[in-house]
Amino acid sequence: xxxxxxxxxxxxxxxxxxxxxxxxxxxxxxxxxxxxxxxxxxxxxxxxxxxxxxxxxxxxxxxxxxxxxxxxxxxxxxxxxxxxxxxxxxxxxxxxxxxxxxxxxxxxxxxxxxxxxxxxxxxxxxxxxxxxxxxxxxxxxxxxxxxxxxxxxxxxxxxxxxxxxxxxxxxxxxxxxxxxxxxxxxxxxxxxxxxxxxxxxxxxxxxxxxxxxxxxxxxxxxxxxxxxxxxxxxxxxxxxxxxxxxxxxxxxxxxxxxxxxxxxxxxxxxxxxxxxxxxxxxxxxxxxxxxxxxxxxxxxxxxxxxxxxxxxxxxxxxxxxxxxxxxxxxxxxxxxxxxxxxxxxxxxxxxxxxxxxxxxxxxxxxxxxxxxxxxxxxxxxxxxxxxxxxxxxxxxxxxxxxxxxxxxxxxxxxxxxxxxxxxxxxxxxxxxxxxxxxxxxx
Numbered sequence: 001x002x003x004x005x006x007x008x009x010x011x012x013x014x015x016x017x018x019x020x021x022x023x024x025x026x027x028x029x030x031x032x033x034x035x036x037x038x039x040x041x042x043x044x045x046x047x048x049x050x051x052x053x054x055x056x057x058x059x060x061x062x063x064x065x066x067x068x069x070x071x072x073x074x075x076x077x078x079x080x081x082x083x084x085x086x087x088x089x090x091x092x093x094x095x096x097x098x099x100x101x102x103x104x105x106x107x108x109x110x111x112x113x114x115x116x117x118x119x120x121x122x123x124x125x126x127x128x129x130x131x132x133x134x135x136x137x138x139x140x141x142x143x144x145x146x147x148x149x150x151x152x153x154x155x156x157x158x159x160x161x162x163x164x165x166x167x168x169x170x171x172x173x174x175x176x177x178x179x180x181x182x183x184x185x186x187x188x189x190x191x192x193x194x195x196x197x198x199x200x201x202x203x204x205x206x207x208x209x210x211x212x213x214x215x216x217x218x219x220x221x222x223x224x225x226x227x228x229x230x231x232x233x234x235x236x237x238x239x240x241x242x243x244x245x246x247x248x249x250x251x252x253x254x255x256x257x258x259x260x261x262x263x264x265x266x267x268x269x270x271x272x273x274x275x276x277x278x279x280x281x282x283x284x285x286x287x288x289x290x291x292x293x294x295x296x297x298x299x300x301x302x303x304x305x306x307x308x309x310x311x312x313x314x315x316x317x318x319x320x321x322x323x324x325x326x327x328x329x330x331x332x333x334x335x336x337x338x339x340x341x342x343x344x345x346x347x348x349x350x351x352x353x354x355x356x357x358x359x360x361x362x363x364x365x366x367x368x369x370x371x372x373x374x375x376x377x378x379x380x381x382x383x384x385x386x387x388x389x390x391x392x393x394x395x396x397x398x399x400x401x402x403x404x405x406x407x408x409x410x411x412x413x414x415x416x417x418x419x420x421x422x423x424x425x426x427x428x429x430x431x432x433x434x435x436x437x438x439x440x441x442x
Contacts, residue, residue, distance in 0.1 A: 014028065116246070163283060165285050200423060211359070217351065226251040228348055
């Protein structure tokens, strides 16, 4: 394509946004294939010309044809010509209205990729480096990845993969969480990772019920694919280009060497490997919990509707789904499991049927390791062990009981007592009296 035609294409693209640096940098990659560094050099050179107030498409094209950055790309032997791949005739996109129920939330004004980069405090080139494609993430050496990978053993066997973003990426994800995701309320049944709700609320909702039905969502974070995350940001009103950048910033595809190690250790099946190989929510990123809750909103709506029809209670703590109610739930348990399994598949999740439990009041009913037969409580054996441990700390000295060498032993014990008090303040008074007798200088 000739220099004149390329200049006209770029001029049309640049003038579809307000004439400012971020708006121009947002449009330029959608018009030509060129490096982010070249884009920034060209835009900065154009703005330094001081002619922006008089630009029209012909005038800007004329300015481009004489700009040293543009000319060098066509004339210097080492220059890499920009290749036009799109012509733009429409006005710049703005934020669309979100669903009526979400119109009261305060959304950051990110109508373009340039404004997104500015809002997150990073250059457009820096944002591009952090939002590389899933195919690049799978193949790039671990030294070039933006995540650290930690394998933690599960109590049930196998491994749990933590994908922890590097500090520079984590800082940007934290801004997305604080500025946007934290403002969007999840379903009222979601108790995990929600300000003002806790695992104690999850358990408390099911205390004193005749029957507990417990279900587990398999690979909760890895099951949330990038397409669902993109749809969530688009539903909040962001243009496609911005929704895609936010999606790429908050998802990752696990590199092949990490998958190979998981397979060789026997801790990863084929289905799990495929989930991790595709772009998904990383367990370890600050945005993942909020996004998982939002992506599970329709699932929560459907299960909550089923619970209402059954006269039952429903809450969810991350991947832990609990319904409770009268004895009729036990007679309908097979049908309920089939319904919830179908809902999960429709919404992109899957039940781990091996972890499904049906528990009547005649047995110990536990929700996330909290006994709920009558009211929320620590399991009796756990309470008795903690009580005995505190007694020995008071009589023999706390250092004699720190057999695992925990670095903050006092804070650890105080935290366990505080947790017991949150569940059952009256019963936990015995633990508090023992804790007050401990001489921490011994």
